[in-house]
Amino acid sequence: xxxxxxxxxxxxxxxxxxxxxxxxxxxxxxxxxxxxxxxxxxxxxxxxxxxxxxxxxxxxxxxxxxxxxxxxxxxxxxxxxxxxxxxxxxxxxxxxxxxxxxxxxxxxxxxxxxxxxxxxxxxxxxxxxxxxxxxxxxxxxxxxxxxxxxxxxxxxxxxxxxxxxxxxxxxxxxxxxxxxxxxxxxxxxxxxxxxxxxxxxxxxxxxxxxxxxxxxxxxxxxxxxxxxxxxxxxxxxxxxxxxxxxxxxxxxxxxxxxxxxxxxxxxxxxxxxxxxxxxxxxxxxxxxxxxxxxxxxxxxxxxxxxxxxxxxxxxxxxxxxxxxxxxxxxxxxxxxxxxxxxxxxxxxxxxxxxxxxxxxxxxxxxxxxxxxxxxxxxxxxxxxxxxxxxxxxxxxxxxxxxxxxxxxxxxxxxxxxxxxxxxxxxxxxxxxxxxxxxxxxxxxxxxxxxxxxxxxxxxxxxxxxxxxxxxxxxxxxxxxxxxxxxxxxxxxxxxxxxxxxxxxxxxxxxxxxxxxxxxxxxxxxxxxxxxxxxxxxxxxxxxxxxxxxxxxxxxxxxxxxxxxxxxxxxxxxxxxxxxxxxxxxxxxxxxxxxxxxxxxxxxxxxxxxxxxxxxxxxxxxxxxxxxxxxxxxxxxxxxxxxxxxxxxxxxxxxxxxxxxxxxxxxxxxxxxxxxx
RNA sequence: GGCGAUGUAGCUCAGUCGGCAGAGCAGGUGAAUCAUAAUCACUCGGUCGGGGGUUCGAAUCCCUCCAUCGCCA
Numbered sequence: 001x002x003x004x005x006x007x008x009x010x011x012x013x014x015x016x017x018x019x020x021x022x023x024x025x026x027x028x029x030x031x032x033x034x035x036x037x038x039x040x041x042x043x044x045x046x047x048x049x050x051x052x053x054x055x056x057x058x059x060x061x062x063x064x065x066x067x068x069x070x071x072x073x074x075x076x077x078x079x080x081x082x083x084x085x086x087x088x089x090x091x092x093x094x095x096x097x098x099x100x101x102x103x104x105x106x107x108x109x110x111x112x113x114x115x116x117x118x119x120x121x122x123x124x125x126x127x128x129x130x131x132x133x134x135x136x137x138x139x140x141x142x143x144x145x146x147x148x149x150x151x152x153x154x155x156x157x158x159x160x161x162x163x164x165x166x167x168x169x170x171x172x173x174x175x176x177x178x179x180x181x182x183x184x185x186x187x188x189x190x191x192x193x194x195x196x197x198x199x200x201x202x203x204x205x206x207x208x209x210x211x212x213x214x215x216x217x218x219x220x221x222x223x224x225x226x227x228x229x230x231x232x233x234x235x236x237x238x239x240x241x242x243x244x245x246x247x248x249x250x251x252x253x254x255x256x257x258x259x260x261x262x263x264x265x266x267x268x269x270x271x272x273x274x275x276x277x278x279x280x281x282x283x284x285x286x287x288x289x290x291x292x293x294x295x296x297x298x299x300x301x302x303x304x305x306x307x308x309x310x311x312x313x314x315x316x317x318x319x320x321x322x323x324x325x326x327x328x329x330x331x332x333x334x335x336x337x338x339x340x341x342x343x344x345x346x347x348x349x350x351x352x353x354x355x356x357x358x359x360x361x362x363x364x365x366x367x368x369x370x371x372x373x374x375x376x377x378x379x380x381x382x383x384x385x386x387x388x389x390x391x392x393x394x395x396x397x398x399x400x401x402x403x404x405x406x407x408x409x410x411x412x413x414x415x416x417x418x419x420x421x422x423x424x425x426x427x428x429x430x431x432x433x434x435x436x437x438x439x440x441x442x443x444x445x446x447x448x449x450x451x452x453x454x455x456x457x458x459x460x461x462x463x464x465x466x467x468x469x470x471x472x473x474x475x476x477x478x479x480x481x482x483x484x485x486x487x488x489x490x491x492x493x494x495x496x497x498x499x500x501x502x503x504x505x506x507x508x509x510x511x512x513x514x515x516x517x518x519x520x521x522x523x524x525x526x527x528x529x530x531x532x533x534x535x536x537x538x539x540x541x542x543x544x545x546x547x548x549x550x551x552x553x554x555x556x557x558x559x560x561x562x563x564x565x566x567x568x569x570x571x572x573x574x575x576x577x578x579x580x581x582x583x584x585x586x587x588x589x590x591x592x593x594x595x596x597x598x599x600x601x602x603x604x605x606x607x608x609x610x611x612x613x614x615x616x617x618x619x620x621x622x623x624x625x626x627x628x629x630x631x632x633x634x635x636x637x638x639x640x641x642x643x644x645x646x647x648x649x650x651x652x653x654x655x656x657x658x659x660x661x662x663x664x665x666x667x668x669x670x671x672x673x674x675x676x
Numbered sequence: 677g678g679c680g681a682u683g684u685a686g687c688u689c690a691g692u693c694g695g696c697a698g699a700g701c702a703g704g705u706g707a708a709u710c711a712u713a714a715u716c717a718c719u720c721g722g723u724c725g726g727g728g729g730u731u732c733g734a735a736u737c738c739c740u741c742c743a744u745c746g747c748c749a
Contacts, residue, residue, distance in 0.1 A: 187681095188680070188681055188682095188746080188747095189746095189747095191679085191680055191681080191747090192679090192680070192681095192746075192747050192748085193747095194680095195678095195679055195680070195747065195748070196747075196748070198679085199748080199749095264746085264747095267747090268747090331688090332688085332689095333689085337745085337746095339688090344688095347701080351701080354712060354714080355712075355714055355715080356714090356715090358711095358712065358714085359711055359712055359714040359715075360711085360714090360715085361711095362710090362711050362712060362714080363710050363711030363712090363714080363715080364710080364711085365711090366710060366711060367710050367711085370710080371710095409689095410690095413699090413700080416700090420715095420716095423714095423715055423716075424715085424716065424717095426710070426711085426715075426716090427707095427708075427710095427715060427716040427717085428716080430708080430709095430710080431710065432708095432709075432710045435710090506712095507712055508712090509712085510712085511712070511714095519712090
């Protein structure tokens with residue numbers, strides 16, 4: 001392979017502004033962000049680009065509908081994406097909009113150049129056109145006069161257009177991929193493209209008549225036409241670098257080729273059309289095209305018509321940046337489809353984040369604070385735990401390698417093996433036992449030092465994934481986090497010469513009940529509204545929680561009423577109908593063993609067998625008071641196991657100042673009456 | 677219809693060169709009390725989709741059938 005640029009040039013697709021950002025957009029962008037941050041910590045120069053695709057017929061139509069000029073319309077839509085990226089902690093270096101002059105200029109130049117080379121020609125085009133999808137179909141595709149994709153009527157269009165001679169480059173592309181099989185991943189996607197390329201490529205129609213699609217980049221030598229949106233959009237990957245250099249071409253020479261992170265739905269455009277466009281411009285193909293999978297929701301494809309589109313903004317409101325980043329990258333394999341479920345997200349937050357990691361910091365910090373309040377914990381002569389150091393030396397580099405290979409879930413899994421090793425070390429070395437023996441004070445200090453070092457390294461390697469959390473851990477350890485980038489080379493070694501003066505800390509993560517509501521008594525400042533800036537590691541945050549220890553009494557009422565306020569998106573009646581509600585009569589009720597909050601109920605909802613429902617209402621109701629009560633039950637909620645009991649439904653209850661108050665009906669009702 | 681992939685524990689998946697079936701979660705038992713009731717150890721659990729073949733030996737290689745998914749048409 002030719003020597004390549006030292007730069008790590010990384011892109012996401014540019015997102016079509018006519019859509020509302022959904023979890024898939026967030027997924028792509030977060031993955032790219034993790035990769036960008038990782039390479040920065042590897043001290044590579046990184047250029048991370050994302051942006052928006054703002055031309056095309058649909059945008060123009062939407063603008064019309066809102067009686068706005070297209071430009072004004074896209075200007076108004078833009079913040080949906082831009083703000084979301086800020087909230088997700090995305091560290092992009094630039095943000096391209098296809099309406100920016102730099103991009104428009106670049107596209108015009110490309111068109112002129114391709115024309116000079118003879119790669120463009122005018123031709124007649126006749127076919128069926130689907131207006132909403134902005135694409136042509138052949139006679140064979142169309143079924144009963146309907147678009148095969150969206151099932152809406154197509155119209156017959158006959159027009160002259162400008163075509164790009166893709167077919168010219170087909171053989172070249174095949175041989176390039178044969179010698180670079182690693183440039184499309186996962187491997188199954190590579191096979192797919194090779195299969196696609198076995199058939200002859202049709203030339204690409206790259207123009208649209210202005211009379212039909214007035215909103216696009218004008219074609220310089222054909223005044224009645226604008227550029228086809230896909231052609232326009234792909235070019236952002238080069239028009240932006242072009243605009244950056246001091247001389248034309250300099251920025252691109254420095255950055256190219258790029259690593260493209262995309263969803264599997266746009267593989268063909270990126271792996272076939274795009275390299276051919278590049279070849280026509282005498283540029284090498286991308287370094288890597290990685291097509292990730294889709295998020296399904298409870299096993300179903302996410303789509304507007306199904307009404308199951310997951311809104312990342314709402315999840316952010318509820319759970320915050322880092323838990324969402326973690327869940328999306330930990331839950332499935334990057335490259336495979338993954339199923340989204342709220343229970344899954346909550347489980348990740350509670351187990352991996354709060355229990356394994358959050359509690360680890362909490363217990364280690366508490367001991368360091370208690371046993372070495374003034375003097376601190378300093379680097380020992382002999383390692384406190386050789387096993388722990390060994391684990392750090394093997395697991396952490398392995399995690400880094402996996403991140404570089406875009407195996408994010410494996411990377412996080414490996415990091416959590418290290419977290420488990422830290423927890424194990426705490427248990428095995430039992431510092432609270434050492435603390436009772438003054439003669440073993442040196443040993444105690446050495447063990448704590450190794451644990452603190454382990455936590456510091458965890459934060460370092462976790463930083464690309466969980467930038468806010470990483471910053472909080474480092475801050476708790478008293479490591480100045482002011483430097484925005486901590487390099488692995490400089491900070492990645494075990495055994496920093498340092499005296500740790502650590503104070504007991506508040507919670508890193510708040511646990512959630514099955515509805516996502518915060519659990520526990522951490523009502524105060526520990527859960528601020530997450531409004532992080534791009535460099536989350538640098539946000540200083542007064543460690544106020546260290547002073548006020550939560551009282552040991554377990555009787556405090558969870559103060560949750562204030563926490564539920566996410567600005568709710570509007571839903572259709574169809575959405576509402578998806579929730580099946582019915583009246584139920586409580587037949588039996590008993591506490592769930594070992595649980596303070598849960599009651600196990602047997603509820604008659606008019607079915608042959610009463611449902612077992614686990615409800616978090618023990619704080620407000622005694623079991624014996626519930627029997628015979630009429631309640632409102634969600635009957636089509638996916639079952640969930642709480643404290644070992646499988647719940648087959650959910651009771652509706654108001655969240656009040658004092659706890660919860662169950663909903664009931666105003667009048668006689670039989671078990672299983674419908675509710676709407 | 678063509679091409680490609682997948683099928684392994686209740687769930688999500690790993691399994692290199694053919695060499696005694698693995699992890700996490702869930703379930704069970706115990707330990708511990710530093711910690712956010714958080715942790716740690718042990719443990720239950722599998723006809724490796726079905727059938728056939730090659731081999732001393734198959735989750736792994738070959739054939740075939742079934743199921744699911746993807747791409748193309």
